[in-house]
Amino acid sequence: MEKQKLTEGKDLIKYFCSPCSPTKSNSGRVRNLPEHDIDKWERFKVYNLRDVEAEMSIQQRLSKFLVPENIWKEYHLDQEINDRGIAIDMAFVKQAVVMDEHSREKLMATMQEITNLENPNSVQQMKDWLADNGLETDTLGKKAVAEMLKTAPEPLGTVLELRQQLAKSSVKKYTAMENAVCSDGRARGMFQFYGANRTGRFSGRLIQLQNLPQNHMPDLEQARALVRSGNFDALTLLYDSNPEVLSELIRTAFIPREGMKFIVADFSAIEARVIAWLAGEKWRLDVFQKGGDIYCASASQMFNVPVEKHGVNGHLRQKGKIAELALGYGGSVGALKSMGALEMGIEEEELQPLVTAWRQSNPNITKLWWDVDRAVKTCVKQKSPTETHGIKFIYQSGMLFIVLPSGRRLAYVKPRMGENMFGGESVTYEGVGGTKKWERIESYGPKFVENIVQAISRDILCHAMQTLKNCSIVAHVHDEIIIEADMEMSLPAICEQMARTPTWANGLLLSADGYECLFYQKD
Incomplete structure (x- = not known):
């Protein structure tokens, strides 16, 4: 665009629009006014003028691309959902935060007792301690710690397990709920319409409902009741890891209106x-038509044998599942590894044959990739519709x-x-x-x-x-x-x-x- 926003705007906004710390040099003031820096104020006015010009220029560019009526209807419904909000059980949330603090204190104390470290949660301090005890590592990421736990001697294994528990982000979500909840006990504004740049999908905001841990506990309701009542001792007695329990209970903080x-x-x-x-991958459409299991059907198609969940050749379903999740959009060996194929017990030398088998059993999907590839390239090269x-x-x-x-x-x-x-x-x-x-x-x-x-x-x-x-x-x-x-x-x-x-x-x-x-x- 001819008229770009001025880059110095961020500093000027901070100077004039945010409170400042009172100091001797600024005579103890908490706000910067125009008379405190005339030169900056003049530049701030120029910035604001250019800001409006740039926004008008953007609006002019976009005016030829009108938003269709049905998208406005979707946006209107999105705003209704955001304004309606969803109720949060704040009594449960408050107890969860208290329990998390209590649990973290106990974990830290145990780790300090074993390691004598000032801050066992410090990555550098922990890496140094592990190295001093014969276990060198470049990272303390989730996967790396899980791998080290397989062979780590005591007390290193115990410390790594405690660190895993400490790393659980459960309290962050509960704190986000406390920050987001309105006076009527509902959280609002959690969905960003058209948040994803390429696809137009929704994005999560505030509590990030799109990014919550799954729950696998069979006794979810009982665990939730213990947390809500603040029964920390019973929770500790019945479950191996309080942070794990609190993490799995995050979803349960959202409740319907009474009745x-x-x-x-x-x-x-x-x-x-x-x-x-x-x-037009017919065998897949037939599977969906009959209400079949796509992972079993995919494995059956790839290996030319019948596959039934918990039945004949049931062990192949896992390969069908990971192939489905990793290979649908051109993924290869790297995609299988990223999806955790090796951790699931699939051997390195099995990966490429898995890719080949999936593509051979899905020729129409593979064709779709490259038909789209050609159509896009022709359109861009010739600037003509395809x-x-x-x-x-x-x-x-x-x-x-x-x-x-x-x-x-x-x-x-x-x-x-x-x-x-x-x-x-x-x-x-x-x-x-x-x-x-x-x-x-x-x-x-x-x-x-x-x-x-x-x-x-x-x-x-x-x-x-x-x-x-x-x-x-x-x-x-x-x-x-x-x-x-x-x-x-x-x-x-x-x-x-x-x-x-x-x-x-x-x-x-x-x-x-x-x-x-x-x-x-x-x-």
Whole structure:
């Protein structure tokens, strides 16, 4: 743009818009006013003027790309959900914070007693202590500690286990709840509409509902009752790790209004269904049609043997599962490793054959990757529209637009051809990358397919939310909707309405499942 924002604005805003510390040199004042620095004030006025000019310039640029009416409707519903909020059991939260502090004090005291360290929670102090005791390590990350625990002698093993417990971030979420809750006991504003740059998915804010630990405890309700009543001794007696218990109980802090219940409904394997539908991978569509287990079916397709969960060749289901999770968007050996294939007992030499088997058993999905790759490259090179698998690619005003079946458009700024690390062609565009800074990002067919599939999944979630908009939705997480419902409301009816296929997705088989609860949890 011709008129950019001035870079010195941050310092000027801090000077004039934030309280300052009283000192002798500033005569004990707590605010900086114009008369305290005339030169800075003049520059601040220029900055604000340029700020408005830059914003107007952005608005002028964007005016040719009107937001469709259905997106405004989605945004309106998002604001209603954010304003409605979700109730938090503050009596439970306060006790959880107290218990966490008590637990941390005990863990620290035990670690100090064993190590004689001033601060056993210090990474450097702990690394030095381990080295002095014959165990050298570059990192104290979760995976590294788990690996060291397999062979660490005592008392090193005990210290590492205690450190693992201490590293649990449970109290941070509870503290976030205390900070976010309103005077009526509800937390609001937890969802950022269009928070994800590429796909338009929602992002979590404040308590980050999208990023909560799972619960696996069989006696969740009893553990929750012990925490709520502040019975620290009983909790310590019955469970090995208090931080672990508090971590698993985070979800249970969210409760429905008195006399009501939660209905939690989510889509079954939504991305796997969408990519199979887009690619026309018939055997997968048949599995979904018959209500089969996609992980078993995938393993069966890959290894040409029947696979049943807890039955014949059941051990192969795990390989089918990790292949499904890691390989759908062009992933290879590295993706399998990142997903923890080696930790699950799959041998290094099995990884590449697993990749090959998955791609051979999913030829239409593999074809989809490279059809999209060609369509994007042709569109960017020739600056002309292309289409494949019902997805349109348009170059307009220095932007690449991918038009989804719903009609929504994904935007990629200033696309151009580049060269990848292997010397081949790749498409690059500008955006916020992994460094959280504006930069040029490289992409290719499978990555664009990932964006497309996740964006379509997001549109399906929004369609379901519009269908259920009169049912008091209080939250949504990835492919899940949480409804604050009357006791009479029917779970099957909610799941049936949620699984209705949008008119623009003819042939896509959706399925939703759910459960009822008096506090939020993972079923």
